[in-house]
Amino acid sequence: MDSQLGTSPSYTWRGIWESKWVLRRGICWRVGNGANIGVWDDSWIPGTQSRRLLSPRGINDAQMKVNELINSETYGVYSFRSAYRALINDEWLKEEEAPSMVNNFWGKILSLHVLPRVKIFAWRACQNAIPTLRGINSRIQTFDATCCICGRENETTIHALRECNLAREIWLCSTFSKVLEGSFASLIDWWEWCIKEFEEHEVEEIITLSWAIWNARNKAVLLGEKLEPSSVLSYARKVCEELRGVEMKKGGGRADGRTDAAGWKPPDTGLAKVNVDAGLLGEVGSGIGVVCIDDRGEITCCAAVQFAEIWDTKIAEAKAVFWGMKVALETGLSDIVIESDCLQVVDALRNKIQGTSHFHLILDDIVALAFNFSSVVWSFVKHGGNKVAHELAHYQPWDVGKRVWRNVIPPRISAVAANDILV
Template structure:
């Protein structure tokens, strides 16, 4: 049907809709069984559409449901035209199409149509959950898995009013803290704190307004990186013509769609950077192109008449590297270092955009939202490290989720003790309900009160809770640091049971004795240990291979059919192939080295190469460049069937899977893979560093000398010895 509509437009039978003179004509939008067709309101074009639909029915065997098909006319359409079109198509007229893909087709100044969709769905869910008894941990799961996910689709397309985001937050917060006869219970922790990551003392809930911005950033990113898509061509024709989206202005009386995408550009520019290809479309002074800096822009003083300088002007005449004399004369030392860390591709692609906060260089909502969270943290690095230890310790403990949430509240000193209630309700009783000698604070009831004396002895557990600190968090942290993990579990379960007993006494008048608490704690500990044993037995029976060491598999099937890993070592290639081992190394204050060793199926060394450069790149980039160096040497030697072997598993995996991306290293991957097209057969395999010693030695060969050195017959003695030992180990 799409093809027939397009052909009809090309013949002039239908005209579609165009929002600006240089914008593309749109005749239809199709998605699954939702379709919108745009034509002029006349009988002739209506007849063309009718004929196309009938031909589609005959060819596909599907039938158009006329009862669900509607038509709407633009303002000013004459009544007789409407009657004629309706008579031809046989469908009913509506003033405005209701929804398309679940969203309203027309958005005016009032956003009630949007907000009502979200409010109604979320309210129904929350009302249904309120009749059930959920623990705080259960509520956390429901909020994150359902309540926070429901507005995501709408938020990815439209900007939600801030007031409505606050309303959503209030609805979710009320569900979390609970309500009694329609009255919201007291919130003990500010929602802004609860939206922080768990490693920073929050619960990881979403801030709806910031999440909305991060989602809309994806639309802006699409315009920046794919200017050939329909949305980009339509908006470009209307709003920014021959300019780029980054340079576009809001304009006079913009549409709601353009306004929200234009505003989302600010979100993207907080982490976007120009990926340098040929350098001709990137401004030295105005564009963000410097990696690993806060602004990603040059801050060195500009020289006169240089405002229009492009990055290409900083390259050597051959365009394959940096002109160090120019760079050193223009930039501050730390900027020079960052410039030299950018590798220039020999294929000279056009410059593009990459996202600095993801490895693959592609914008992600997760990392963009994290930027908002980090900006609002306002904590020192040392405080973050200390807090991270405590919160990680609590959340990783093998205890029930409800116990973890209880300790989260305890560390924030926000349990509903009498002293805490009195801070909010003047005149409230603050006496400890057990000893009546002190105020009931968290520290008192769990550490200082006489009713907990002998509690751990009665349980027969070796736990000491005499940690210091005048704040609850300090006391919990010092106590957990002094305990082994099994004692930490006992500590957390025991205090949760004590709090449960205290609440029964306060609200139900059930005083009881410690024996009931002892039985409760022992029962919970026994159940958890039984669950751990069950999981251990299931794991042992699964037959899965264990993994060890920095994400590397101990044994891995090589591309050439052999097993490569810690046990096998270096293996000879298949008959007729050449195995090329590569490695990268760093010499502090001097630069990088790359080692290449080529061996045939008998293990005979055909060639060894050492290349040394004065730049210093990131480790992964250097390891990938070592592979490219090996590829160049193989091409130079005329090898046809090659196996490239590296001790960097991440690089090998990326090359095997031909992983796509927009980052600097993915540009290097493209260079490697395109260069490999010359070979008859090529494979990439991983080998342990222990059995990549020859390439490792070549990458660190001394004396240091910039450039390329090649040995074919007369190998250095220490290189020859290590190469021979590889064969001995193999045999």
């Protein structure tokens, strides 16, 4: 992989050498004893876009090898078949060969009703054109790219807007703490996920808040002025509200004639809807929220299930579906609609995807549990229509175990339920 083209190479060697990008983009270590695999710099984690560990690294862990974490005795082999599969099936190639997907993303960003300077910021951020320390380091290699606020990792665009302590404090104080769940290789990956998970007006607020976080970060770094998370949130909210107010005055509604998408909807007659969601509370653990509603729109059961373990987002959302079905079964429901705001889980259940990973084993448990019901429908809803389950997934006080409320709404979420369901 580190070989050079050389001078006057043959056509055969040139063809082999120029195909190295295929291997680099699709290759992934199969861990044997792990002695030659770098924990941070090598691709060894299957099932992710980057195939690399994205967690913050410790100061003295730069040269850590995988064999310091595990013990095993077998080696893996990278075959031509896996290279072909990487070429044909991997998402990265689909993105490179299908510019319409990229254009679709940019079309959605440009169609958002945000300030022009916010759109310009969004475009520059996605192009890694905002002045981060990692960007400077790519041009001046002796320049220290370590984040000067948290010192945990290099200051990339996604680190500055999402991963850094300053950004996380602001997101956790907002109504969009869900954006911190999971891990993403780039800002575009993160914002694409937000577009799928949130309503359009919420995406507008997320992009605007990202812009406000960048401005707050610059004040902290350049002027030594640290703003309170509440003030950053208030400023971003004010910008969005003022822009919408201008649109209302111009046309009696949104300037482009759009209306905000509807949130939660009651199930069809004779069905019960079970909304589920998963949430992560920093380093404390994982939570699952479940709310059961009948066809009249009345809440019949709520549950908050909390664990000390911290799971990957996809795993947590699949477990939320499983626990939602268990609560529904205990409540005596027979014909149900399971509604989640995780499209990946819903699509996997609809398409009956099979496999041997932890995620697929949970799907198998869900399918087995479904045989206890007369009918089960898998439904996807964006975040705006799943607020009650989201609040239950983050229910406080935190207490490992299961709490169930039957025919009553927990006081801490009554206001959210009133706005989201009962209206």
